[in-house]
Amino acid sequence: xxxAIVLPVYNEEGVVxxxxxxxxxxxxxxxxxxxxxxxxxxxxxxxxxxxRALAEKDGRVCITQLSRNFGHQxxxxxxxxxxQGEVVISMDGDGQHPPEMIPQMLNLIEQGYDLVQTQRMDExxxxxxxxxxxGAFYRFINVISGTRVLPGAADFRALTRPAVEALKSMPEYHxxxxxxxxxxxxxxxxxxxxxxxxxxxxxxYSLAKMTRLAMDAIFSFSLVPLYVGLSFGALLFCLAAxxxxxxxxxxxxxxxxxxxxxxxxxxxxxxxxxxMLMALLGFIGIYVGYIFQExxxxxxxxxxxxxxxxx
Numbered sequence: 436x437x438x439a440i441v442l443p444v445y446n447e448e449g450v451v452x453x454x455x456x457x458x459x460x461x462x463x464x465x466x467x468x469x470x471x472x473x474x475x476x477x478x479x480x481x482x483x484x485x486x487r488a489l490a491e492k493d494g495r496v497c498i499t500q501l502s503r504n505f506g507h508q509x510x511x512x513x514x515x516x517x518x519q520g521e522v523v524i525s526m527d528g529d530g531q532h533p534p535e536m537i538p539q540m541l542n543l544i545e546q547g548y549d550l551v552q553t554q555r556m557d558e559x560x561x562x563x564x565x566x567x568x569x570g571a572f573y574r575f576i577n578v579i580s581g582t583r584v585l586p587g588a589a590d591f592r593a594l595t596r597p598a599v600e601a602l603k604s605m606p607e608y609h610x611x612x613x614x615x616x617x618x619x620x621x622x623x624x625x626x627x628x629x630x631x632x633x634x635x636x637x638x639x640y641s642l643a644k645m646t647r648l649a650m651d652a653i654f655s656f657s658l659v660p661l662y663v664g665l666s667f668g669a670l671l672f673c674l675a676a677x678x679x680x681x682x683x684x685x686x687x688x689x690x691x692x693x694x695x696x697x698x699x700x701x702x703x704x705x706x707x708x709x710x711m712l713m714a715l716l717g718f719i720g721i722y723v724g725y726i727f728q729e730x731x732x733x734x735x736x737x738x739x740x741x742x743x744x745x746x
Contacts, residue, residue: 436467437521438541441514443474443507444528448481451528455489455496458534465538471496473528474514477504490742498742508610509736511590515599517741524593531630532591540593540626549621551593556627588613591628597621608729 440458444451451473462469473496475483483500490496499517501510511525522544526532532553540551590612594602601619602612 436541436545437519438462438465438467438469439472439518439520439523440469440537441472441474441511441518441523441525442528443476443510443514444478444482444486445476445504445507445510446478446480446482447528448478448485450530451482451485451489454528454530455493457530458537459493461534461537465541467541468520469495470518470520472514472518473498474510474517475500476507476510477501487742494743496743500739500742502737502739505736507590508612511612512610513736513738516603518599521596522593523596523599526591532589533628533630536591536626536628537593543624543626544593544595547622548624549595549598550616550623551626552616552623553589553591554625554627555589555630588617589628589630592616595621606735608733608735610735 473486486498499513543551598621605615
């Protein structure tokens, strides 16, 4: 069986060699034809130099260098586009995805599954802001979206060629692969794992990048924000109608003298209505912005160069 292993890397100088050695220690004994597809996502350190040296030592290494940093999801997409093989395995290059699970993933593929999705088990991990926000995000996206996204889903997965081709047929610009993988369906099995410590360095997912990924997920897989704005608009309309009936009752009963102008209540209503209108316009603006970026049909990534066999 031809197996392609896709590894996006960004500023992982001094790490890629250790990651590659760990993976080779596992896959070299497997009865499969293995090939590695590294994607340099616009690194600014010596990562590309390390990858070129790796390709000279191991002829199975293919390198795709992107013209700049397009982000983790774009780099993963570039790797899957380049990968050739009956099975494609994607994993991070920082060592947190245990390569010891690869034989088990391939065994599940041979049993007839099209997609082996790993699930990060965080119970043993100490409480942190990232852990809390991640759990809240998955609960929220599963409530508002018609596509269920597995809580703790990682970009460590194995896909058969039909599943890869289905994923490649989705050329959207704002990519949330964990949701896209769930959306395509196919025969899926979940494989839990405990994340390992990074080999070195720090996570490249800053708070801003995580927020951007969450927004891509919410606005790509749900129209609920628009429905929320519409619901609040309907609620305010009902309140306005009730207020109108209340005021008319004073005119009908001839008690207009009891109507006192209420500056505070008027300002309160104006602020509520104005705030809701601004929120709804903001939601609409985001969707329009997403549509604008999609219709421009810009590529998800741009390849600067490809290298293999040390060339």
